[in-house]
Amino acid sequence: MNAVSEPKISRRGAFMFPLLLVAAGGYAVSECPGYGLGSILKPGAGFWPFLMGGLLVVCGAVLLVKAKKEISPGSERPSRGNYLDIGAITVTFLIWGVVGEHLGWLFSTFLLALTITKIFGFKGILKPVCQSALITAACYMLFGVVFTIDLPPPLPEFLFR
Amino acid sequence: MQHFDLILNGFAMALSSTNLAACFAGVLLGTVVGVLPGLGPTATMSLLLPVTATMDPLAGIIMLAGIWYGANFGGSTTSILVNIPGEASSVVTAIDGYKMAKKGRAGAALAIAAIGSFVAGTVGVVGLQVFAPPLARAALAFGPPEYLALMTFAFVILSNLTETSPVRGFAMAFLGLVLGSVGMDPVTAVNRLTFHRVEMMDGLDFMPVAMGLFGISEILSVALEKYVEPITEKIRARDLFLNREEVRRSIFPVLRGSVLGFFIGLIPGPGPTISTFVSYSLEKRLSKRKEEFGHGAIEGVAGPESANNAAVSGSLIPLLALGLPFAPPAAVLLSGLRMQNITTGPMLMKDAPSIFWGVVASMYIGNIMLLILNLPLVGIFARLAKLKNYYMMPIVSVMCVIGVYSVRGSFFDIYVMVAAGVFGLVMKRLKYPIAPLIIGLILGPTAEMSLRKSLVLLDGNLLAMFSRPISATLLVLTLAFVAWSVVNRRLLDRSLAETGS
Numbered sequence: 242m243n244a245v246s247e248p249k250i251s252r253r254g255a256f257m258f259p260l261l262l263v264a265a266g267g268y269a270v271s272e273c274p275g276y277g278l279g280s281i282l283k284p285g286a287g288f289w290p291f292l293m294g295g296l297l298v299v300c301g302a303v304l305l306v307k308a309k310k311e312i313s314p315g316s317e318r319p320s321r322g323n324y325l326d327i328g329a330i331t332v333t334f335l336i337w338g339v340v341g342e343h344l345g346w347l348f349s350t351f352l353l354a355l356t357i358t359k360i361f362g363f364k365g366i367l368k369p370v371c372q373s374a375l376i377t378a379a380c381y382m383l384f385g386v387v388f389t390i391d392l393p394p395p396l397p398e399f400l401f402r
Numbered sequence: 403m404q405h406f407d408l409i410l411n412g413f414a415m416a417l418s419s420t421n422l423a424a425c426f427a428g429v430l431l432g433t434v435v436g437v438l439p440g441l442g443p444t445a446t447m448s449l450l451l452p453v454t455a456t457m458d459p460l461a462g463i464i465m466l467a468g469i470w471y472g473a474n475f476g477g478s479t480t481s482i483l484v485n486i487p488g489e490a491s492s493v494v495t496a497i498d499g500y501k502m503a504k505k506g507r508a509g510a511a512l513a514i515a516a517i518g519s520f521v522a523g524t525v526g527v528v529g530l531q532v533f534a535p536p537l538a539r540a541a542l543a544f545g546p547p548e549y550l551a552l553m554t555f556a557f558v559i560l561s562n563l564t565e566t567s568p569v570r571g572f573a574m575a576f577l578g579l580v581l582g583s584v585g586m587d588p589v590t591a592v593n594r595l596t597f598h599r600v601e602m603m604d605g606l607d608f609m610p611v612a613m614g615l616f617g618i619s620e621i622l623s624v625a626l627e628k629y630v631e632p633i634t635e636k637i638r639a640r641d642l643f644l645n646r647e648e649v650r651r652s653i654f655p656v657l658r659g660s661v662l663g664f665f666i667g668l669i670p671g672p673g674p675t676i677s678t679f680v681s682y683s684l685e686k687r688l689s690k691r692k693e694e695f696g697h698g699a700i701e702g703v704a705g706p707e708s709a710n711n712a713a714v715s716g717s718l719i720p721l722l723a724l725g726l727p728f729a730p731p732a733a734v735l736l737s738g739l740r741m742q743n744i745t746t747g748p749m750l751m752k753d754a755p756s757i758f759w760g761v762v763a764s765m766y767i768g769n770i771m772l773l774i775l776n777l778p779l780v781g782i783f784a785r786l787a788k789l790k791n792y793y794m795m796p797i798v799s800v801m802c803v804i805g806v807y808s809v810r811g812s813f814f815d816i817y818v819m820v821a822a823g824v825f826g827l828v829m830k831r832l833k834y835p836i837a838p839l840i841i842g843l844i845l846g847p848t849a850e851m852s853l854r855k856s857l858v859l860l861d862g863n864l865l866a867m868f869s870r871p872i873s874a875t876l877l878v879l880t881l882a883f884v885a886w887s888v889v890n891r892r893l894l895d896r897s898l899a900e901t902g903s
Contacts (some may be wrong), residue, residue: 300573
C-alpha cells in the first residue's frame with residue numbers, strides 16, 4: 242500500500258512532455274506526404290496520420306504555451322534512489338528476453354522476480370530467493386503446463402546437447 | 403418469447419462447469435484487484451488476455467467481464483476499512499464508509515456496499531439485456547458517417563472528462579489515433595510510421611501498449627512512492643447485519659444509484675467513477691440529513707456503490723451492440739473478443755448469440771457469486787490490503803513479460819511494453835489521462851476507415867453528415883456538449899476567482 246501524494250511537476254517535465262507531443266505529431270506530418278495524401282474525394286494512405294499528427298502538433302503547442310502554469314512543487318519528491326530503482330526495473334524487463342534466449346526463460350523469469358523482490362525491499366537472501374523460485378515454478382505450471390503457451394526454451398539448450 | 407429462449411440458452415451455457423469456473427475465477431480475481439490499490443481491472447484483464455485466448459471463447463470472455471465488474475465490487479472494502487480506495491470508483495465510498503467504520507458500523511457499511519452492488523449489478527444486467535439487442539438492430543442502419551459521428555462524440559466527451567484541461571485529453575486521443583495508424587494501410591498496403599521495422603508492419607499491438615500503460619507504469623510508480631502500513635478496522639461476521647433504520651435509509655439510494663449508474667455507464671468515459679460522484683451529490687441533495695454526509699451517512703455508501711456496479715453493465719452496451727469500447731476495460735474486452743476471432747458490433751447478436759447471451763447470463767451468476775464471496779470473506783479480503791509490495795510486484799512483473807511475449811512470441815513487444823510503461827509513468831506524474839490514448843489506439847483503424855469511406859460516400863463534403871438524421875443528431879449533441887463544457891469551465895473559473903479574491 243502506498244501513500245497518496247501529489248507528484249512534483251518540474252519546469253523540465255512541464256515543457257518537455259508537450260515538446261515530445263509536438264515532435265511526435267511533427268514526425269507523422271513530415272512522413273505522411275511520402276505515403277500519399279490523396280485528395281478529399283479519395284484520401285490516400287497518409288491522409289489520416291497527417292490529419293491526426295497535425296492536430297497533435299496543435300494540441301502540443303497549446304500545452305507548451307500553458308506549460309508554465311502546470312509547474313507545481315507537489316508534496317512528494319522522489320529521491321535519487323527512487324530513480325535508480327526505476328532504471329533497474331526497466332533494465333531488468335529489457336534483458337528478460339536476452340537472458341531467456343541464452344539461459345532459458347525459467348532462469349530469466351527467476352532473475353526478474355528476484356530483482357523486483359529485492360528492489361521492493363524484501364530483506365535477506367533466502368526468503369527472496371525462495372519466493373522468486375516459487376513464482377517461477379507457478380508460472381511454469383500455469384503457462385507451460387496448464388495453458389501450454391509458446392515461450393522460449395525453459396532451460397538452456399546446451400543442457401540437452 | 404424468442405428473447406426468453408435466448409436468455410435460457412445463455413443460462414444453459416453459463417452454467418456449464420467450465421464457464422462457471424471461469425466466472426468464479428474472474429469475479430474472485432476482480433475482487434482481489436479491487437481490494438488492492440493500484441493494480442486495476444484494465445491491467446489485470448490485459449495480463450490475462452493470453453490466458454483467456456487459450457480458453458473456450460465464451461469462458462474467456464466471461465472471465466474477463468468477471469474481473470471488470472468484480473473489481474467494482476471489491477473496491478469498497480479498503481475504502482471502508484482502511485480509508486484507501488482500491489479503485490477510482492470507490493473514492494467516494496471512503497468519505498462516509500470510513501466514518502461509519504470509525505463509529506463501529508464498518509460491518510453495516512460493507513454489507514450495504516455488497517448488497518447495493520448486487521442489486522445494481524442485477525439491475526444493470528437487466529438493462530443490458532433489454533437495451534443492447536434493439537440498439538444493435540438500430541446500428542445495422544449505421545453507415546460510415548454515423549460511425550464517424552459516434553466516434554467524434556465519444557472522443558470529445560472522453561477528452562473533456564479529465565481531471566485537468568481537455569486539451570490534454572485531446573492530445574492523448576490524437577496520439578492514440580496516430581499510433582493506431584502505424585503499420586500497413588489496409589487499402590493501399592503502404593507501410594506507415596513503421597521505422598522500417600518488420601514487427602511494426604502489422605501495427606502496434608494493443609496488448610503490450612495496454613500492459614505497459616496500466617501494468618508496468620503502476621510497478622514503476624509504486625517504486626517511486628513511500629510505503630505506508632495501513633491500519634485496518636477489525637470486522638466480525640455479526641457486525642454485517644444492518645439495523646432496521648439503516649435498511650430503510652438505504653433502499654431508495656440503492657435503487658436510484660442503480661438506474662443512474664446504468665445510464666451514466668452508457669456515456670463514453672470512466673462511467674463507474676463519474677456515476678459515484680453524481681450519485682453521492684444526488685443523495686446529499688435529496689437527503690433530510692444533509693449534515694450527516696461526510697460523517698458516516700449510509701446513503702453516501704449505498705448510492706455510489708450501487709451506481710458504480712450498474713455503470714459497468716451500461717458500459718458494455720456500446721461495446722456489445724456497436725463494437726465500440728468507450729472505456730479502457732471495454733477496450734481490453736474488445737481485444738479479447740478479437741483474439742477469439744469474434745466479430746463485435748451489431749452482427750455479434752446475430753452471428754454469435756451464444757457469446758452475448760452467455761455473458762449476460764454469467765453476469766447474473768457472477769453477481770450472486772460476488773455477494774456470497776464479499777460478505778463472509780470480507781475479513782480475508784481486508785487483510786489483502788496489508789500485502790507488502792515485495793510480494794505483489796514480482797508476480798505482476800513476471801505476468802506482464804510472459805503475457806506479452808506469449809501473444810506473438812516477439813521480444814519486440816516487450817520493448818514496446820517497457821517503453822509504454824515509462825511513458826505511462828511520465829503521463830501519470832504530469833497528470834495526462836491514459837483513457838483517451840488507449841481508446842484512440844484501439845479505435846484508430848475503425849475511425850480512419852469511417853472517415854475515408856464517409857469522404858468517398860459524401861463526395862468529400864463532411865457537412866453532408868448533417869443531412870443524415872442519426873449522424874446529425876450525434877454531431878448536434880457533440881456541439882452542445884462542447885458549448886456546455888466551455889460555459890461550465892468559464893463559470894467554474896469565475897467562481898474560483900471570486901472565492902480567491
